[in-house]
Amino acid sequence: MESVYQRSKALSAASTSFCPGCMHSTAVKLICEVSEELGIQDDLVIMAPIGCAVYLGVFVQFDSFGAPHGRPAATGTGFKRSNPDVPLILYQGDGDCASIGIAETLHAANRGEGFTVIMINNQVYGMTGGQAAPTTLPGQKTTTSQYGKITEDMGDVIKLAEIIASFNAPKYVTRQSLHTPKNILAAKKAIKKALEIQINEGGYSYVELMSSCPTNWKMDPKDTPKYMEEVVLKEFPVGDLKG
Amino acid sequence: MAKVVIDPVYCKGCGLCFAVCPKGLLKTGDKVNAKGYAYAMQENEEQCTACKLCAIMCPDAAITVYK
Ligand SMILES: Cc1ncc(C[n+]2csc(CCOP(=O)(O)OP(=O)(O)O)c2C)c(N)n1
Numbered sequence: 001m002e003s004v005y006q007r008s009k010a011l012s013a014a015s016t017s018f019c020p021g022c023m024h025s026t027a028v029k030l031i032c033e034v035s036e037e038l039g040i041q042d043d044l045v046i047m048a049p050i051g052c053a054v055y056l057g058v059f060v061q062f063d064s065f066g067a068p069h070g071r072p073a074a075t076g077t078g079f080k081r082s083n084p085d086v087p088l089i090l091y092q093g094d095g096d097c098a099s100i101g102i103a104e105t106l107h108a109a110n111r112g113e114g115f116t117v118i119m120i121n122n123q124v125y126g127m128t129g130g131q132a133a134p135t136t137l138p139g140q141k142t143t144t145s146q147y148g149k150i151t152e153d154m155g156d157v158i159k160l161a162e163i164i165a166s167f168n169a170p171k172y173v174t175r176q177s178l179h180t181p182k183n184i185l186a187a188k189k190a191i192k193k194a195l196e197i198q199i200n201e202g203g204y205s206y207v208e209l210m211s212s213c214p215t216n217w218k219m220d221p222k223d224t225p226k227y228m229e230e231v232v233l234k235e236f237p238v239g240d241l242k243g
Numbered sequence: 244m245a246k247v248v249i250d251p252v253y254c255k256g257c258g259l260c261f262a263v264c265p266k267g268l269l270k271t272g273d274k275v276n277a278k279g280y281a282y283a284m285q286e287n288e289e290q291c292t293a294c295k296l297c298a299i300m301c302p303d304a305a306i307t308v309y310k
């Protein structure tokens with residue numbers, strides 16, 4: 001018998017520190033598979049965010065660096081401008097990218113900086129215990145919205161992909177999801193397309209990946225795909241928004 | 244002939260692979276790994292078609308598919 005699917009060689013031997021069923025792991029796996037398929041696993045650099053993915057560099061074979069919470073786009077701008085030939089992924093959570101770092105994120109996108117942002121949208125601040133984020137759904141219970149998020153008090157849902165797609169500079173803006181095999185394959189294709197654009201023609205790309213947080217959603221991981229399909233994706237529809 | 248091998252080092256027993264197996268061959272095993280997770284196992288191996296859906300779904304890249 002021959003193996004027809006195996007662990008990507010771009011993943012390190014370490015087991016990830018993500019909780020069981022967390023789709024951060026899926027995103028890291030896909031990035032590794034794509035880097036292998038594009039033959040860039042020795043060149044690619046990934047920016048690990050402050051958040052659950054802070055140890056990202058330990059799980060992958062390629063190089064990584066960090067930035068203060070919310071500032072990957074600023075740090076990444078410096079890195080990419082001084083190393084224009086090095087493919088760069090900014091791996092960010094929704095709190096990092098759409099809350100504390102929204103200014104850096106939007107200005108970098110509007111300037112068309114030459115990196116790829118991969119944003120993991122799990123609708124909460126995962127690492128710090130599941131507080132509400134700008135991506136938290138109306139009515140969603142979190143540690144800081146215990147009776148459900150009230151949009152009149154806490155603001156409506158910020159849809160970062162739609163905002164970024166309204167700018168002229170970005171070459172590719174898409175939202176995908178990680179809750180079914182079909183969506184995972186589409187997400188992988190989107191990551192590949194974003195990196196190909198970055199490498200072949202240069203320019204900014206943004207891939208938002210709808211993800212789960214079973215621990216902070218207080219949900220059995222097995223129930224998360226159904227909840228994502230029936231509730232989350234109604235608020236955050238998947239598909240290409242630009243390019 | 245086909246089968247899947249689940250690596251106990253990486254499987255966290257989340258069960259995301261159970262529902263995507265068209266034949267329902269995956270379930271929680273009775274052994275626990277070093278991290279304390281009861282990892283998944285495949286039963287009735289002879290029914291596996293190597294469709295890869297479980298491996299694609301597995302967040303932790305714990306599944307190798309053989310054909
Ligand atoms: C400047 C600063 N403010 C706040 C924090 C605390 N903090 C650490 S992680 C985090 C939230 C991360 O949430 P998100 O970006 O959505 O990523 P996730 O953990 O869900 O993957 C916060 C608020 C910090 N480390 N630095």
